Amino acid sequence: MFKGKKAVNVLHVWVELFAFTLLVIGFFVSIAIKSAFLSYAVVFLFGLMSGRFIYMRKNYAFAYFIIAGLLVGYLLGNRYGDWRITFLLFVVGMAAMYIFEGQRWLKEIGA
């Protein structure tokens, strides 16, 4: 079916692809928001998601790389908020979810 086709081996570069995709998503989400308050709310939610992602894969370096892609993309597209507060809220969200996950208060589904 794919004879003679040259293609990127996704299995070799999936971390970079995933990080780049999240960078683009983070950029467009950030640029679409038209107020500082909403921008801070969204970055906090992204922090919560990242906290869970890191908690499930804390021993794997790729997880930090992927999360960094999302954060960089969001900061690049950030028009209204201060980048330091945005960064801080992302870290706070991540830490909060990391602690919450550790307590196992809620049985969740998926990884």
Place this chain on the structure above:
Amino acid sequence: MSMLINYGELTDRIKKHFKFTPEELRAIVIGILIMAFIISFDRWGVKNFDFMLGLKNLFGAVLIVALAMLLRISAQRVQALSVGLKIEYRPWIYGLLAGLVVIIVTNGKLWLLAPGGILVYHLAGHRLGYFRYGLNTWPIGVCGMVGIWANLFLAAVFKLLIPHFPENILLHQAMTFNVWYAVYQSLPIPPLDGSHIFFASRLLFVFNIAAVAVFALSIYFLSIFVSLMIAIVIAALVWLVYYWVFETKYIQY
């Protein structure tokens, strides 16, 4: 394929195994609150922010979401118990948080409703005599499908009520919510119900998603019976085309 059980047996199983665990109740409450917030996001005032109006709309949304979620999970539980399985509802944190992000970014224009999914356990003893005793993908897929159609059934009930109470906005919102909830749950993304159907049978998945999409669209314009008939006919055609074009050519058994 499946064994029929009598009414007494089913009620006994429901009495013994239907109740929700504390973790499930917590998950359901969190899911209800977040989804209610999502569907009432753009109802906190017309021009300026109105806290009391928003709270009233949020309360209405909580009622709508609670009814939809409880009916869906109850229908799935009863279906699962009838074939000797037990269902546990689990929240999907990524889905809930993504729903909040999408609603903020789109300013309340797009609902993303993916609150959680089901985990299925096999009740030892209740599946004695079944062909393939343990957990199988087919009954799990059927449980997923029952949940989706329970929501569409509820949407149809609200559609029947709308002509009697045409000025009640809550009924319109309840119908729309149930339609969208069923559509989102039909997607083949784990842990949503569509993924269970997909893993059970690709053909069933194609039929179901086509039927849900057509019914969801046509229920706004046509009567319930006509919508259902059109949905079944179009889904059967899509099923047939998928079988001819894809299954017979690209899938090697």
